[in-house]
Amino acid sequence: xxxxxxxxxxxxxxxxxxxxxxxxxxxxxxxxxxxxxxxxxxxxxxxxxxxxxxxxxxxxxxxxxxxxxxxxxxxxxxxxxxxxxxxxxxxxxxxxxxxxxxxxxxxxxxxxxxxxxxxxxxxxxxxxxxxxxxxxxxxxxxxxxxxxxxxxxxxxxxxxxxxxxxxxxxxxxxxxxxxxxxxxxxxxxxxxxxxxxxxxxxxxxxxxxxxxxxxxxxxxxxxxxxxxxxxxxxxxxxxxxxxxxxxxxxxxxxxxxxxxxxxxxxxxxxxxxxxxxxxxxxxxxxxxxxxxxxxxxxxxxxxxxxxxxxxxxxxxxxxxxxxxxxxxxxxxxxxxxxxxxxxxxxxxxxxxxxxxxxxxxxxxxxxxxxxxxxxxxxxxxxxxxxxxxxxxxxxxxxxxxxxxxxxxxxxxxxxxxxxxxxxxxxxxxxxxxxxxxxxxxxxxxxxxxxxxxxxxxxxxxxxxxxxxxxxxxxxxxxxxxxxxxxxxxxxxxxxxx
Numbered sequence: 232x233x234x235x236x237x238x239x240x241x242x243x244x245x246x247x248x249x250x251x252x253x254x255x256x257x258x259x260x261x262x263x264x265x266x267x268x269x270x271x272x273x274x275x276x277x278x279x280x281x282x283x284x285x286x287x288x289x290x291x292x293x294x295x296x297x298x299x300x301x302x303x304x305x306x307x308x309x310x311x312x313x314x315x316x317x318x319x320x321x322x323x324x325x326x327x328x329x330x331x332x333x334x335x336x337x338x339x340x341x342x343x344x345x346x347x348x349x350x351x352x353x354x355x356x357x358x359x360x361x362x363x364x365x366x367x368x369x370x371x372x373x374x375x376x377x378x379x380x381x382x383x384x385x386x387x388x389x390x391x392x393x394x395x396x397x398x399x400x401x402x403x404x405x406x407x408x409x410x411x412x413x414x415x416x417x418x419x420x421x422x423x424x425x426x427x428x429x430x431x432x433x434x435x436x437x438x439x440x441x442x443x444x445x446x447x448x449x450x451x452x453x454x455x456x457x458x459x460x461x462x463x464x465x466x467x468x469x470x471x472x473x474x475x476x477x478x479x480x481x482x483x484x485x486x487x488x489x490x491x492x493x494x495x496x497x498x499x500x501x502x503x504x505x506x507x508x509x510x511x512x513x514x515x516x517x518x519x520x521x522x523x524x525x526x527x528x529x530x531x532x533x534x535x536x537x538x539x540x541x542x543x544x545x546x547x548x549x550x551x552x553x554x555x556x557x558x559x560x561x562x563x564x565x566x567x568x569x570x571x572x573x574x575x576x577x578x579x580x581x582x583x584x585x586x587x588x589x590x591x592x593x594x595x596x597x598x599x600x601x602x603x604x605x606x607x608x609x610x611x612x613x614x615x616x617x618x619x620x621x622x623x624x625x626x627x628x629x630x631x632x633x634x635x636x637x638x639x640x641x642x643x644x645x646x647x648x649x650x651x652x653x654x655x656x657x658x659x660x661x662x663x664x665x666x667x668x669x670x671x672x673x674x675x676x677x678x679x680x681x682x683x684x685x686x687x688x689x690x691x692x693x694x695x696x697x698x699x700x701x702x703x704x705x706x707x708x709x710x711x712x713x714x715x716x717x718x719x720x721x722x723x724x725x726x727x728x
Contacts, residue, residue, distance in 0.1 A: 242275075242283065246271060246272070246275055246516055247513075247516075250271050251512070266604070266607045266611065266612075268512050268516055269515045269518065271519060272518065272519015272520045272521075273522060274519075275519070275520060276520045276523070277523065278523050278524045285517075286521070287521075288585040289586060290517075291517050291521045291579075292579060292582040294513065294514060294517045295514055295518070295575065295576075295578075295579030295582070298510035298514035299364075299478065299510075299514075299576065300464065300467055300481055301503065302364055303364055303394070303478060303482045304481050304485040304503060305485070305504060305506065305507035306485070306507070307391060307481070307485025307486040307488075307489055308485045308488060308489035308500055309500070309504075310384075310387065310391065310486045310490075311489075311490070312489075315384050315486075317381055317384075318381045318385040321385055321557050321559075322384075322385055322389050323392070324554065325389040325567070326361075326389050326392040326396055327396050328552070329389070329393070329549045329550055329553040330361050330397055330549075331360075332548065332552055332553065333356070333361075333541070333545050333546055333571075334353065334357040334360035334400050335353065335356065336549060337355070337356035337537070337540065337541050338353035338356030339352065339353075340352075340356075340540050340545065341355050341356060341537060344536065344537075345533060350407040350408045351589075351591055351595070354401065354404040354405055354408055354584065355598065355599065356545075357400035357580075358581050358584075359573050359599055359602050360396075361390075361393040361397030361576060362386075362570065362571050362572055362573070363390065363572050363574030363575060363577070363603075364394060364576065366573070366575070366607060367572055378618060378623055378624055379623050380563060380623075382563060382566060382567070386567065391482050392482055394478050394576055395425070395426065395479035395482075396426075397576070397577075397580065398476065398478060398580065399421070399422050399425045399426065399476065400422075401580045401583060402421070402583070403418040403422060405584060405587055406418055408589050409589065425474065425475060425479075426476060426479065427475075428470065428473055428474055428475025428476070429478070429479035429483075430479060430480075431475075432469065432473070433470070433479060433480035433483030433484045433487075434484070436462070436465070436480060437466075437484040437485075437488055440459070440488055441488060441491050444459065444462070444488075444493050444494055445493060445494050445662075445688065448689065453498070455494060455495040455498060455499055456498060456499050456502035459499050459502075460506075463481055466481050466484045467480060467481050492665070492666070492667065492688065493688065494664055494687065494688035494689055495687060495688060496688070515574075518578045518579070521582075522578075522596075522597070526597055527597045530594065530598050530601060531601060533598065534601030534605070537598060537602055538601065538605040541571075541606070542571065542609065547565070550568040550571075551568070562621040562622060562623060563623055566617060566623045569613075569617050570610070571606070572610050572611055573602055573603045574603055575603070577602070577603050578596075578603055581595060581596040581600070582596070646702050646703070646704070646708070647675075647700065647701050648699075648700050648702075649678075649697055649698070650697070650698045650700055650711070650712075650717070651695070651696070651697050652692055652693070652695065652696045652697075652698065653694065653695070658692050659693060659694050660692065660693075661691065662688065662689055662690065662691050663689075663691075663692065664688035666692075666715065668711070668714050669702070669710040669711060671702060671703055671707055672700060672703075672708075673701055674686050674699065674700055675699045676698075676699040677697070678696070698715075
């Protein structure tokens with residue numbers, strides 16, 4: 232069945248509904264939902280029961296790039312800088328040196344066991360060299376898997392920041408396949424330019440986006456997520472236009488925004504959380520439709536061999552070498568090696584050789600698809616089991632809330648305090664978003680002229696306001712007073728618990 236304008240909405244909505252309902256059911260049995268989305272896409276394709284013919288790598292690539300924008304941006308918004316900062320060096324080393332070593336190690340293995348030439352082998356290695364942000368974010372957060380000693384921030388930082396490295400390596404080796412007369416050193420300037428411009432642009436667009444979000448006055452709260460989406464795409468496309476890496480830029484931009492005080496931040500984060508899930512489903516369904524299962528069968532043997540080498544040799548060796556400068560117990564290094572999930576990103580990157588028209592493009596695509604499929608199936612379904620086996624997981628009752636869980640939690644705080652703002656208080660006239668208020672405290676209401684107001688980030692503090700502040704710990708109140716610039720002798724209001 233061909234996709235037409237008349238039936239695309241119906242087909243899309245039915246596939247989306249089936250994916251959500253089936254995902255809810257299979258999750259209880261430990262089956263990764265992303266694998267399910269891929270399977271549904273394959274079943275709906277021309278080789279499956281759905282009979283939908285979809286063979287357009289260009290559209291699939293476009294869907295992939297758009298989806299990765301939302302997935303990376305949502306993951307960045309949910310990244311707590313205070314959690315990431317202690318493991319920043321480890322994360323950067325894994326997302327750069329780790330990716331490079333994985334690509335080179337796997338590439339030489341492919342060169343040894345297949346008839347691919349060296350650059351074609353390295354291209355395949357580069358395509359599957361990075362851990363997949365969509366897979367890692369969805370499985371770790373979906374299972375609410377709590378890990379010891381900053382393991383989770385390390386894994387999420389690596390998966391969110393290593394796609395740019397894999398993308399640059401893919402483009403570099405694809406160029407060498409197309410132009411064999413060039414050498415590896417000739418693509419080094421492209422790599423440096425991509426990474427440097429991407430990092431700088433991401434930070435600058437983050438600061439600019441904060442100013443725009445907080446200073447523009449929109450009439451409707453629902454427009455703020457739309458504004459943020461526009462800024463996200465602007466960051467990606469502008470960075471790509473000047474020769475930088477757009478994926479790195481949007482991740483850095485979103486990490487910066489996620490750790491700032493923003494107008495309607497709760498609404499923005501809720502919206503992006505939902506959109507990230509939608510994009511994951513759409514992305515995996517699209518890639519499932521793009522693949523022809525009958526074409527994968529001839530490559531299952533070599534695909535399984537490459538996948539097992541990647542899981543048990545290339546990834547672990549790359550992780551061990553990358554983490555040599557850091558003090559870390561061996562079992563934690565092994566767990567980081569195991570969470571080397573490959574998912575949608577390698578399949579999206581595999582469309583680049585297809586569009587470039589190189590000789591072995593279809594073979595590379597089918598092998599990459601099979602490698603991603605087996606990675607999600609083998610590693611994605613065993614993360615909790617391996618965590619228990621290596622003793623790196625926390626007990627069920629010790630699981631901490633993530634920043635998003637904390638922000639979006641509807642449970643009441645443990646402590647409430649009323650704080651009166653005098654006429655001489657320095658914060659009079661300031662907007663709430665500019666108070667640098669603690670993240671785990673909020674101004675629930677403001678009593679003003681006998682009325683109670685529900686404030687937002689644009690609300691200005693006025694003299695004689697009485698702020699109703701909620702927080703979960705008494706010690707946070709000290710930071711609340713500091714943000715309100717109140718002297719110690721003024722901090723004698725009664726706690727209401």
